[in-house]
Amino acid sequence: MVVVKVCEDIFWVGVDDKRNILFEGLWPIPDGVSYNSYIVKGSEKIALIDTVDKFYSKEFSSNIEEIVKFSEIDYIILNHLEPDHSGAIEEVVKKATKAKIVSSQRGINFAKAYYGEDFETLAVKDGDIINLGGHSLKFITAPWLHWPETIFTYDIDSGTLFSGDAFGTFGALNGKIFDDETDVRKYESEMKRYFADIVSHYSQFVLKAAEKIKDLPIKILCTTHGPVYRRDPKYPIELYLKWSSGVDEEKVLIIYGSMYEHTAEVAEYLAEKIKQQGIEVKSFNLCKVHPSFILPEIIDAKVVLLGSPTYEGTIYPPVTNFMEYVRIKNIRPKTFGIFVNYTWGSNISEQIKNKLSENGMKIIEPVLSVKGKLTEEDKRKADSLVENIIKII
Numbered sequence: 605m606v607v608v609k610v611c612e613d614i615f616w617v618g619v620d621d622k623r624n625i626l627f628e629g630l631w632p633i634p635d636g637v638s639y640n641s642y643i644v645k646g647s648e649k650i651a652l653i654d655t656v657d658k659f660y661s662k663e664f665s666s667n668i669e670e671i672v673k674f675s676e677i678d679y680i681i682l683n684h685l686e687p688d689h690s691g692a693i694e695e696v697v698k699k700a701t702k703a704k705i706v707s708s709q710r711g712i713n714f715a716k717a718y719y720g721e722d723f724e725t726l727a728v729k730d731g732d733i734i735n736l737g738g739h740s741l742k743f744i745t746a747p748w749l750h751w752p753e754t755i756f757t758y759d760i761d762s763g764t765l766f767s768g769d770a771f772g773t774f775g776a777l778n779g780k781i782f783d784d785e786t787d788v789r790k791y792e793s794e795m796k797r798y799f800a801d802i803v804s805h806y807s808q809f810v811l812k813a814a815e816k817i818k819d820l821p822i823k824i825l826c827t828t829h830g831p832v833y834r835r836d837p838k839y840p841i842e843l844y845l846k847w848s849s850g851v852d853e854e855k856v857l858i859i860y861g862s863m864y865e866h867t868a869e870v871a872e873y874l875a876e877k878i879k880q881q882g883i884e885v886k887s888f889n890l891c892k893v894h895p896s897f898i899l900p901e902i903i904d905a906k907v908v909l910l911g912s913p914t915y916e917g918t919i920y921p922p923v924t925n926f927m928e929y930v931r932i933k934n935i936r937p938k939t940f941g942i943f944v945n946y947t948w949g950s951n952i953s954e955q956i957k958n959k960l961s962e963n964g965m966k967i968i969e970p971v972l973s974v975k976g977k978l979t980e981e982d983k984r985k986a987d988s989l990v991e992n993i994i995k996i997i
């Protein structure tokens with residue numbers, strides 16, 4: 605990709621990653637992802653803001669050299685130390701010999717842990733300012749977006765906020781850097797998936813950071829993943845606020861695993877009955893859909909129905925795996941219905957109930973326990989479960 609001028613003296617020098625299949629080794633990225641980095645060229649000093657994944661060090665170096673000589677860089681500002689933004693540091697500090705690494709004190713500690721001690725550092729606090737000449741960079745602490753060390757950098761003169769992971773999205777840029785040269789709405793589902801997979805655990809910190817920047821005149825929003833927003837910098841901020849706010853939509857998710865379609869048959873019966881009541885239902889078979897694509901739905905669903913067959917006397921592994929994602933992603937308390945299917949094995953409904961309850965989930969009765977095919981009695985019980993769901997919705 606070519607470097608792009610963001611505004612007077614500010615340049616995008618990032619890269620697209622279309623090589624990785626899984627972000628963080630966990631999350632599918634079929635449309636890739638961008639690692640955005642920026643250069644701010646003041647009249648007296650030059651700052652590089654964030655770097656890129658180590659794999660792209662060579663392409664990144666050549667991008668930087670289109671704008672400045674490495675020897676001219678005074679500051680390398682690291683808003684976030686996760687290696688998708690700091691990995692190229694080793695390469696950069698070898699060449700930018702006079703540059704100081706600037707970050708929060710925690711960020712500096714992380715930089716030393718990852719990349720050694722062979723560079724000068726400058727730890728910044730909330731409200732500190734570095735003047736580059738015509739561009740005064742103010743630092744705003746914004747912890748847990750998405751690690752504890754994270755900061756925002758705000759250029760007072762151009763009104764540009766460099767926000768790190770916050771307000772970012774999956775999806776490579778493919779040469780279209782700005783929100784006004786692409787259809788940003790096509791990023792919305794990938795942004796919600798990025799939010800759910802990476803940031804949602806820290807929703808309360810999104811709200812705190814948004815409160816801190818609410819009076820800043822932000823003219824340009826530069827995140828580390830996804831487009832640069834110069835037409836509507838509020839657009840991703842408002843979406844993040846909506847998703848962090850804890851407001852549920854009136855929809856039911858049906859999430860299940862199924863080996864031989866018997867659990868799927870129960871899921872389909874429940875979906876049909878709920879739809880007949882005019883309520884939105886979305887169904888996901890965990891044997892076919894990665895949890896990454898389900899988490900964005902669960903964060904704002906009012907009711908979730910979870911179904912599993914018995915496997916070796918316990919919960920079917922894809923369902924166990926999903927519940928573990930729900931636990932570690934700190935999904936806030938929801939109402940769960942449970943349906944299980946077994947013919948000769950154990951009834952695992954209590955196991956599921958216990959796991960969900962341990963994570964603060966409420967269980968809606970009755971729990972459906974089906975042996976093989978749905979019987980008329982099972983259907984009556986399913987109808988009663990649906991009635992109780994309708995009352996909640």
Ligand code: FEO
Nearest residue numbers: 686688750769828
């Ligand atoms: Fe894009 Fe938390 O790193």
